[in-house]
Amino acid sequence: MTAPVFLLLAVLVVAAALTVVAHPSPVYSACALVVTLFLLSVFFVALDAQLVAVLQVIVYAGAIVVLFLFVIMLLNLTQPESRPTAGVPVVAVAVGGGIGIAALVAAALRRVPPAGAPALPEGFGDTAALARRLFTAYVLPFELTSVLLLVAIVGAVGLASRKG
């Protein structure tokens, strides 16, 4: 990806992400979240990770945020009567946390070797290579994650049916 394209996308994705947290209307926030996730998937394509890019769109933009919107519309959440105002301690924690994360990222970036990225191995980012890693080296975490998701689904159904 050339620098101008990267910069343009970076500005857009940060603007969209800021809209998610700053916009008063929940529907607009959800839409901005879709735009953010979609633009992130463009970065994945540029990094030769087509599978991750497409999965990002299917799972996050296509399924999860649709459910957010569905719930927002079903409950007919419009703009809140009064926006909760953050006290001084909350703002201080937020600013401090932000600076801390920025410092961590900066420190991590210093360790990255400068320009001249190594050539990608054959088949990098393609589905077969990723699946092979996932089902050999990382099979235990993968299966544990699926069990975790199953437990969450059973829990959600249990909680929902107890009310009814």
Next chain:
Amino acid sequence: MPADVAIATAKVLFALFLALQIMGLGVFFERKVSALIQDRIGANRAAIFGFAGLGLVNTLIADPIKFLLKEDITPAQSDRLLHFIAPCASLVPALATFAVVPFGDVLALGGRLINLQGAELNVGLLFVLAMASLGVYGVVLAGWASNNRWSLLGGIRGSAQMISYEVAMGLALIGVVLTYNTLDLQEIARAQGRLLWGWLPAWGILYQPLAFVVFLVAGIAESKRIPFDLPESESELVSGYFTEYSGAKHLMFMMSDFVEVVLVAALVTTLFFGGWQVPYLARDGFHFPWGTAVALPSLVVALLQVTAFALKVIAFTWLQIVIRWTLPRFRYDQLMRLGWKGLLPVSLANVMVSALLVLLAGRGA
């Protein structure tokens, strides 16, 4: 480099051209087939500059002109930005999907081999699913932004319906992926050129008949037409999620429904009916099972393949329109029961059996 860019542009434009032409033909079928089914003559009143001689063809020209010239109304209490974005969000994903659908094998032209597919994407099938899942936003946003209860009900129904049927659709596609061992639609189409027992073309329908049924039903549900037109259902919700749309925006919603019909037809063709394959036609000409061989130039072969692809897509477009004019609308509980208790278990079982067979056979078919 300029030649590469020109070829890539031409391929994408051709894919879109093909899709939109078949869509126009679909509108023609919609008018004519519905008239035949209901025993009437069909649209025959449009006269352009006093000339009514072509009958239905005139109507096909007059229809879009009428839509484009109508007043475009945005309701006063609506959310103007989202009201404007929704029709685009509905149409763009449907059209974008055609980028990965192959419409021919390869064309040898001026010393290059041109792959007849808009964009070569090694995750093509997942791209199809991604675009299908983005198509929901047009419906949801239209329903919400119109600030109308009928629209909102239509939008909510639409999102629930499309999410439910995407699950079955994705699982049906897993059976296909297990069979062909690839996510690239062009590779899937090429793999269907083999012959079984030396004479039977190995089209996907032979390996995945259940996946075909599930995919077709889920696909019709995704296009939100009768019998799955709950989001629109004009007898209850006026026009559902696009009640508050007029003029060109209304046209865009109608177009995206029709483009989705053609898209489902194109995907069914590519995955289960050989795509652009003409039986016994290889890159250098016909090789009949009884030993006759007819050599053909690459251009003729490519033309035959594109024609075969278009004819198959037209046939499945026609099938969907006949279904639309034959069946009544589902009730909401019937719709959900069919999706979650009918198609989902069937497609899960299909994945299990397919995986077992592939394992027993030792490799992908």
